[in-house]
Amino acid sequence: MISEPAGTATGPATAEKSRRPGGRTARNTSAVLDATLSELGEHGYAGLSVDRVASRSGVHKATVYRRWGGVDGLLAAALEYSADDDWRPPETGSLRGDLAELAREVAEGFTGGGEGAAIASACIAASFQSAAAADALHAFLADRLARCAAVVGAAESRGEVPPGTDGADVVRAAIAPVYYRLFIGREPVSAEDAARYAHAAADSARSGAFAGTDRG
Amino acid sequence: MISEPAGTATGPATAEKSRRPGGRTARNTSAVLDATLSELGEHGYAGLSVDRVASRSGVHKATVYRRWGGVDGLLAAALEYSADDDWRPPETGSLRGDLAELAREVAEGFTGGGEGAAIASACIAASFQSAAAADALHAFLADRLARCAAVVGAAESRGEVPPGTDGADVVRAAIAPVYYRLFIGREPVSAEDAARYAHAAADSARSGAFAGTDRG
DNA sequence: ATCATAGTGCGACTCTAGTTGCATTTGCGG
DNA sequence: CCGCAAATGCAACTAGAGTCGCACTATGAT
Numbered sequence: 001m002i003s004e005p006a007g008t009a010t011g012p013a014t015a016e017k018s019r020r021p022g023g024r025t026a027r028n029t030s031a032v033l034d035a036t037l038s039e040l041g042e043h044g045y046a047g048l049s050v051d052r053v054a055s056r057s058g059v060h061k062a063t064v065y066r067r068w069g070g071v072d073g074l075l076a077a078a079l080e081y082s083a084d085d086d087w088r089p090p091e092t093g094s095l096r097g098d099l100a101e102l103a104r105e106v107a108e109g110f111t112g113g114g115e116g117a118a119i120a121s122a123c124i125a126a127s128f129q130s131a132a133a134a135d136a137l138h139a140f141l142a143d144r145l146a147r148c149a150a151v152v153g154a155a156e157s158r159g160e161v162p163p164g165t166d167g168a169d170v171v172r173a174a175i176a177p178v179y180y181r182l183f184i185g186r187e188p189v190s191a192e193d194a195a196r197y198a199h200a201a202a203d204s205a206r207s208g209a210f211a212g213t214d215r216g
Numbered sequence: 217m218i219s220e221p222a223g224t225a226t227g228p229a230t231a232e233k234s235r236r237p238g239g240r241t242a243r244n245t246s247a248v249l250d251a252t253l254s255e256l257g258e259h260g261y262a263g264l265s266v267d268r269v270a271s272r273s274g275v276h277k278a279t280v281y282r283r284w285g286g287v288d289g290l291l292a293a294a295l296e297y298s299a300d301d302d303w304r305p306p307e308t309g310s311l312r313g314d315l316a317e318l319a320r321e322v323a324e325g326f327t328g329g330g331e332g333a334a335i336a337s338a339c340i341a342a343s344f345q346s347a348a349a350a351d352a353l354h355a356f357l358a359d360r361l362a363r364c365a366a367v368v369g370a371a372e373s374r375g376e377v378p379p380g381t382d383g384a385d386v387v388r389a390a391i392a393p394v395y396y397r398l399f400i401g402r403e404p405v406s407a408e409d410a411a412r413y414a415h416a417a418a419d420s421a422r423s424g425a426f427a428g429t430d431r432g
Numbered sequence: 433a434t435c436a437t438a439g440t441g442c443g444a445c446t447c448t449a450g451t452t453g454c455a456t457t458t459g460c461g462g
Numbered sequence: 463c464c465g466c467a468a469a470t471g472c473a474a475c476t477a478g479a480g481t482c483g484c485a486c487t488a489t490g491a492t
Contacts, residue, residue, distance in 0.1 A: 023459055025469065046345060050449075060471050065450065067469090124400065128341040129262060138402040145401065169393075169409075173416055176396035177388045184340065184395050185361065185388075186354040200389055200425035201416075207423070209416035239489060241439065266479075276441050281480065283439090433492100440487070448479080457470070462463100 031057040032064060036078040041115035045122040045129070050074065072130035079123055079136045089148045095155035095205065099174040099198035102148060106175045107194045110182055124183055145171060152205065162211040169210045174201035247273040248280060252294040257331035261338040261345070266290065288346035295339055295352045305364045311371035311421065315390040315414035318364060322391045323410045326398055340399055361387060368421065378427040385426045390417035 035057035039048055048071050054061040068074045090101035110117055110124075126133035149167030156165055177197040181187040204210065251273035255264055264287050270277040284290045306317035326336055339356075342349035365383030372381055393413040397403040420426065 024457085025459080028470085061449095062451080062472080063470055070450075125344040127402070128344045128399075134402055141401045142403075169412065172393045172396055172401075173389070173413065176392035176400075177385075179400050180388055180392035180395050183344075184392075184399065185357045186343070186350055187358075196385065196426070197389065200420040203423060203425055204416040204420050207419060209419055210412070240487085241489085244440085277479095278442080278481080279440055286480080435492080436490100438487105438489080440485105442483105442485085444482090446479105446481075449477085451476075452474090453472105455470105455472080457468105459468080460466095462465085 028057070028059045028063065029067075032059050032068070032074070033078045033081045036074050037082055037119055038115075040075070040078070040122045041118045044118060045071075045075070045125040048075065048122070069132075072126075072132040075123070075126045075130065076132040076136040079133070079140060082119070083140060087144070087147070089151050091151070091154070095151065095160050095170075096199055096202040098151040098155075099171070099202050100195045102151070102171065103174050103178055103194035103198040104191060106178050107182070107189045107191070111189065155205070161205045162208045164212040165205055165208075166210045170201055170205040173204060173210070174198040244273070244275045244279065245283075248275050248284070248290070249294045249297045252290050253298055253335055254331075256291070256294070256338045257334045260334060261287075261291070261341040264291065264338070287342075288348045291339070291342045291346065292348040292352040295349070295356060298335070299356060303360070303363070305367050307367070307370070311367065311376045311386075312415055312418040314367040314371075315387070315418050316411045318367070318387065319390050319394055319410035319414040320407060322394050323398070323405045323407070327405065371421070377421045378424045380428040381421055381424075382426045386417055386421040389420060389426070390414040 032053060035053045036048070039053055039056065043052075050064050050071060051061055053074065054064045057064075064074065068077055090098050090105075092098050092101055110120055123133065123137055127137040128134075145168050148171040152161065152165055152167030152170045155161050156163060156167075161170075174197055178189055178194050181189045181193065248269060251269045252264070255269055255272065259268075266280050266287060267277055269290065270280045273280075280290065284293055306314050306321075308314050308317055326333055326340075339349065339353055343353040344350075361384050364387040368377065368381055368383030368386045371377050372379060372383075377386075390413055394405055394410050397405045397409065
């Protein structure tokens with residue numbers, strides 16, 4: 001989902017289009033975004049304040065407001081900054097296994113009480129407050145969904161699902177109930193729950209529920 | 217900023233345990249909660265401010281803070297205040313039809329541009345900001361889910377699904393992808409999308425994916 | 433009718449978020 | 463090395479959220 005902060009890497013996420021990308025500006029960028037992620041992990045989105053990020057990073061408050069505009073842009077930039085571009089979907093050899101592993105990763109990514117889980121949950125919460133964060137999250141999840149759809153493509157080439165199956169929809173069917181329990185209904189999610197939803201989605205795909213026009 | 221519910225913030229919201237439930241107090245209660253819902257419909261949760269609700273309702277700001285504690289309790293009370301206790305799940309005669317109608321209602325309930333849609337979306341957003349709102353929404357949705365599970369019970373008695381099918385899980389599988397697209401992935405939802413997810417869930421239930429232990 | 437008091441109105445107060453004008457630093461091209 | 467402009471630091475400022483003490487009003491009981 002969302003990786004740990006890169007730390008040494010000079011994140012060119014926001015600085016690359018600047019007319020002065022080097023030196024102090026780059027240092028400030030990584031300092032501020034690192035501080036943002038740390039604050040997110042410790043206090044969540046509700047406790048994220050520009051003043052705290054500013055003093056923690058050693059960058060002046062006005063500078064943070066000028067460059068990121070507020071908590072919105074701060075979080076959106078931090079989201080891109082920490083995005084793990086090397087993530088790949090599981091390859092267990094079967095669609096059922098792939099989807100089950102995927103659903104498990106989703107559930108654990110938000111409940112597995114580390115800093116990463118807090119940050120991931122904070123991003124979801126932030127998307128309800130800030131259009132910039134919502135856009136960033138949308139882009140991030142759309143990219144993840146597109147990569148995940150590959151497991152359905154592989155299943156199709158193995159003959160597990162009918163040709164023309166909508167991979168993104170199959171993945172949505174597998175992971176959406178996990179998200180629903182976590183963030184909408186606020187219900188606990190067990191590993192068995194996640195596996196059950198993944199298996200149901202795999203079976204639906206196999207019987208053609210997501211192939212081309214809705215045939216029934 | 218959003219403060220934690222201090223003590224008995226939402227105490228006298230339900231007038232029955234108040235020591236002075238009649239007259240002006242009751243008038244103020246309905247005036248404030250009506251104003252809260254109107255403000256929610258017009259400006260959403262992000263634009264919900266105690267000052268605006270206070271001046272709109274004619275009740276003093278300090279009174280609103282004293283009785284509801286802030287936007288948290290205000291929205292939680294408004295959610296209970298406006299809950300439709302007479303709602304019943306659809307009865308089309310088939311599980312596929314019931315689930316499809318349910319998914320359609322969910323999608324339309326949030327996207328169908330009226331004041332109700334704005335309020336419903338605001339409640340979801342609020343649940344990410346306020347523990348009180350999250351609890352209120354959890355209770356509301358758990359109640360709705362329990363009622364919806366009845367359509368699966370009816371299908372079971374008709375022989376459409378195996379005995380022991382988990383009704384709540386079938387309903388979750390049908391509506392969760394709609395919620396995912398609306399609030400997590402921020403993707404548009406068409407009527408066809410909603411129907412497709414509902415049909416897939418119905419087929420899964422029919423083939424026993426949600427019957428007792430996960431049979432595979 | 434009368435009374436104690438819960439509930440309310442009022443306004444001033446504090447605290448924090450966010451903005452602005454100006455001086456200073458610093459990266460980058462010459 | 464030098465100069466310009468971008469970026470930053472700084473402090474004072476505005477605006478809004480939330481709190482508090484006090485006076486007052488209306489409710490429910492006597």
